[in-house]
Amino acid sequence: MSQDVKLESGMTRKEAAKAVGHKCLVSRRKFLISAGVTTTIMITLDAGTAQAQQVPAQITEYPRKFVAKLSDLKLDEPFDFNYPDEGEYSENMIVKMGVRAGGGLGPDQDVVAFNYACTHQGGTLFDSYKADTKSLGACPLHLSTYDLTRHGILISGQAYQSLPQILLELEGDDIYATGIFGLIYGRKDNLQG
Numbered sequence: 706m707s708q709d710v711k712l713e714s715g716m717t718r719k720e721a722a723k724a725v726g727h728k729c730l731v732s733r734r735k736f737l738i739s740a741g742v743t744t745t746i747m748i749t750l751d752a753g754t755a756q757a758q759q760v761p762a763q764i765t766e767y768p769r770k771f772v773a774k775l776s777d778l779k780l781d782e783p784f785d786f787n788y789p790d791e792g793e794y795s796e797n798m799i800v801k802m803g804v805r806a807g808g809g810l811g812p813d814q815d816v817v818a819f820n821y822a823c824t825h826q827g828g829t830l831f832d833s834y835k836a837d838t839k840s841l842g843a844c845p846l847h848l849s850t851y852d853l854t855r856h857g858i859l860i861s862g863q864a865y866q867s868l869p870q871i872l873l874e875l876e877g878d879d880i881y882a883t884g885i886f887g888l889i890y891g892r893k894d895n896l897q898g
């Protein structure tokens with residue numbers, strides 16, 4: 706069995722090797738961090754010119770719009786409203802379904818709102834709510850039908866995207882639309898209809 710030798714520092718060779726190894730690792734880590742900082746600075750400097758200015762990030766926010774009073778909603782009777790604007794394909798419906806739904810609002814989480822434009826080719830789903838299946842459809846053009854208990858997922862038909870769901874907030878008895886989950890048919894941006 707080999708015996709470890711004590712060095713002048715009082716450490717054994719093994720202890721010294723360990724210490725050196727540790728130092729190297731720390732140094733390498735420090736180097737990597739330093740390299741990262743340098744890169745960032747270089748990129749910043751590279752992008753920077755005498756004319757460069759700090760530009761704040763652009764955040765587009767959905768309008769907050771009053772839709773209905775929770776106490777006014779009647780079971781399985783949709784109420785229509787426009788959102789996020791009055792432009793094309795902005796027609797939506799809100800309905801209290803009596804069964805818990807994904808994104809459902811209220812004490813029973815059964816109030817949901819969806820856009821009326823079929824995601825396939827924009828056929829209108831107006832007046833197509835089915836209380837027995839809690840669905841919208843069938844679309845008059847190619848028969849797509851959407852499940853309103855599961856975020857408007859497609860049940861059947863030609864579409865391949867879920868129906869855009871209107872995000873809702875409850876404040877007291879007032880229901881507000883605050884956003885849209887999904888892209889409205891015919892729009893590249895929900896807010897530029």
Ligand code: FES
Nearest residue numbers: 823825826844847
């Ligand atoms: S437009 Fe609705 S299924 Fe084609």
